[in-house]
Amino acid sequence: MSLASHFRPRQLLIPTAIAVLLSAVACGGDQAAAVVVPPIQSGRWIAGDLHTHTTQSPDTDISQTLDKVLGKAFTTYGLDWMAVSNHLRLSSRDEKGGPLPTPIPLSLGVERYEIPRVQALQAAGTYADKLIFSGFEWDMPTHDHIGIGLFEGGDKLASSTKGMKEFEYLFTTRDAALFDAVDVAAWKAKYGTTRYNATADDALKAISWLKDNYPDTSYAVVNHPSRNKGSYTIDDFRRFNDIAPNIMFAIEGMVGNQMEPDRGGYTAAYTPENTPLRAYGGVDYIVAKVGGTWDALLGEGRRIWNLTDSDTHFKIVGGSSSGYFPGEYAKNYVFNSAQGKPAARDLLQGLRSGKMFSAYGDLINALDFNLASKDDRKEMGGELKVASGDKVTITIRFKSPARNNYEKPVDSGAAANVKPVVDHVDLIVGDVNARATPGSAAYSVATNASTRVVKRFTSADWKVDADGYFSISYETTASKNQYYRLRGTNLGADVAGLTQDGEPLADQRTGTTDNTARFNDINDRNYRSLWFYSNPVFVSQR
Template sequence: MSPKKLLIPSAIAIMLAVVACGGDNEPVNTTPPLPAGRWIAGDLHTHTTQSADADVSQTLDKVLSKGFTSYGLDWMAVTNHLRVSTRDDQGATLAAQIPMSLGVERYETPRIQELQAGGTYADKLIFSGVEWDMPTHDHIGVALMDGGAKGLKEFEYLFTTRDAAMFDAADVAAWKAKYGETRYNKTAADALQAFTWLKTNYPDTSYAVINHPSRNKGSYTIADFRAFNDAAPNIMFAIEGMVGNQMEPDRGGYTAAYTDDNALLRVYGGVDYVVAKLGGPWDALLGEGRHIWNLTDSDTHFKIVGGNSSGYFPGEYAKNYVFNSGTGKPAAKDLLAGLRSGKMFSVYGDLINALDFNLSTKDDRKEMGGELKVAGGDKVTITIRFKTPAKNNYEKPVDSGTAANLKPVVDHVDLIVGDVGAKATPGSAAYSVATNASTRVVKRFTAADWKVDADGYYSVTYETMASKNQYFRLRGTNLGVDVAGLTANGEPLADQRTGTTDNTQRFNDINDRNYRSLWFYSNPVFVTLR
């Protein structure tokens, strides 16, 4: 008997997909194999003590240790507010406030380089970004992944109201030689100019993604999202739909009054209305074929300090998984390519930690973010395979170091479909439409539907016939379809405020609330008739 061979997950998937052909007239399955690689987990939205609204104890060292050592992340963007900085990376008060770009140059970058050179995080990808207060709007996560301090300083000068005297005089002279006295820091047109600037100066190494889009009333319209994406589709390619600050009494820090007219300003299972609403704004954007993806982040400022709680640490509750073809330390260019590709999923509470979601015909296969081109009437096979970890990071009591040893269990996975039509034209009525009426749950899968494969993945397939341009995406949860106060007919309900008076009890109630309500969202796969 020949020795058994170790099969990697992609090899097993290939075996399952191959069709044995017994005769000359039978079609040969030429579907390409699944690519080799791994899921790398990370966070694009974190704060340290250099942000004035973060706790003084939230040092860079602490944030990195929590994310990488405690919670197993592979990559992280440090994204302090693009405002004045009053503290260094260790929380010491500066003699005078400085622009955040200078704070990154003086304190953040050298300390990151020191830790990585010393071997502490040699295998981790760490880079600096910022959270920008966009004129007339809200917060945008921006990074120039190879721009260094020079590019970030120019961005801060151009697109904030920072006093020019705070920058180096020689830099200001050079910027004025390029732009005259013009700065873009007041109007919606100025905000839009930033996307053009990034596309012009850092087309292959930058991003600008929307943070907590509905937290503040009037921050954005869907026309804004379309305009940002039209201006720079490879720069504005994502929305932080699964928001951070999950330890707030108002989940996600969404504090608008609980009235009917504020329904759009709530989170639903911790997810912003933009993404959580079936047939809502995200589906409207996908319904134009736009490559705009969903993200999650910690938005960490502190967890529990005194009588206040804010958010979990990086990787503790929220994770983005991006597929990476390498096996060693991820490179910045590869992470950005993965983010742009859409081959990623986002999750709360480690509900899942791997996801193979693909659509295939007999001769092609596309994964999340991809486009499967088919002929009308072609059979399309939808494959869903996911893994769950042995336990998540739930502690009871909260922040005690005592693991609750809770294994997350997926109750059901929704396969969601929506039609894809023409891209809306700027200035047209369609440009302001924030719904996609065709979006629906086409199939709800439970444990009765899936099986466990040899590699530990839960797997299920579904077949459909291609008849129009569409996209398919997934949403999964540990909740049943009708859980009082949490779900109705499978749809997440608006999260209610956790207002327990006693501080310690409130912190525990918030933590219990969050781990009771876990979700994951995939990015879509598009089907286009050729």
């Protein structure tokens, strides 16, 4: 083969047919005519987290047991699905934090401890209606961390421990003696004695391996892409996506570790040259910067989506803080058209489709964002085909919950009883041009000069519709291949130290000396600065 008791988010149902509202048209004062379009797909938003850790990760606190993380994710914060994604390193503890006599590869720990415990809980009726699966976070050679999930098993996909073990043997430096001798013999017969765990080319071989072995049942997400200088270039993102667009389709732009003093754990020195190594409103520069790296990728028509995660290791232990629990602060909402309990296949299809949005602090918990012509409509991740000169109606409808998980003091159990309120929503547009050719100068260009905020909507522009959504409609005329995406916040356009002309400013370090005061200052900082980002809808000329 080749080797190239808090607020629990409601499950909001989307009706089968919703009229497009044109009550707040904002296009130079022109009024839009009604359009007839297909009904919106029936289904619901399911909230979850792809990047979590338990005590089986060596850098996670011993108190962060599997049972604790699951309880926080599902009982306390109401998630519908979650990946347990411990580091693909040696593991010295079981799922309860108990020490192992000898450290073992994580893949074996998943097989022996993690998956059996989840299965036992669900068999007994605990979290039986939730989707829980095992992935891992890989130290990609010469780069940083990639979150990977491998599934097999026909219609009822399940995490593949067989695939995890083979991947860990091939693409890490684990001692072969730590694996089953029969497996090692089979792997050597299949691949020879060479292993791939040191070079940038080895990293690409791993992506090719995923494509060869799990072409339709795997994902690989770039985690906290700018946290460490030199981890990735836009050339890397393009290469990854070129090799396996069905697998390398997402970037964790809204990063975890939000309880760190340096928001997101982005600890590079606070100097002008390190501007790209900062978080902006808790969001990685490559996504937060309008016209930056993400827009450069979308401007080639690449289906590369943004998402968020908790990256939970522990929240507050002793004098240190790290990240919120799954579902406490960061949520991915993926649209699920299937009925009943979400399945891994449904989730993977939803992630791949791009019909999803991500939010901090429960700023919103439902979003209908679509583009409609006179006879068609496309939602996030979709592509609306039109003729030049056609009218396109952009509909934005969103909801916010009654309150979020903000506690004051932090971790006190005392709800601050704050209702998240969206101050404004930015409609961002960028042109789509030809895809850059590998080896060309364009392949290294990490900007899209055409990208801009085409309209900023405030409460003066939206109304509450019959379904309780805040609703906006905006009309434009199709003239070129483009994409549209959304960004929203609870902040005003000019808030000292946080926003300027509507753009998020770089997050500064919270360095309060007293531990308790610092933890509260960090928590207040995060809930003061809330954001949501949608995935794009494309428009192309037919």
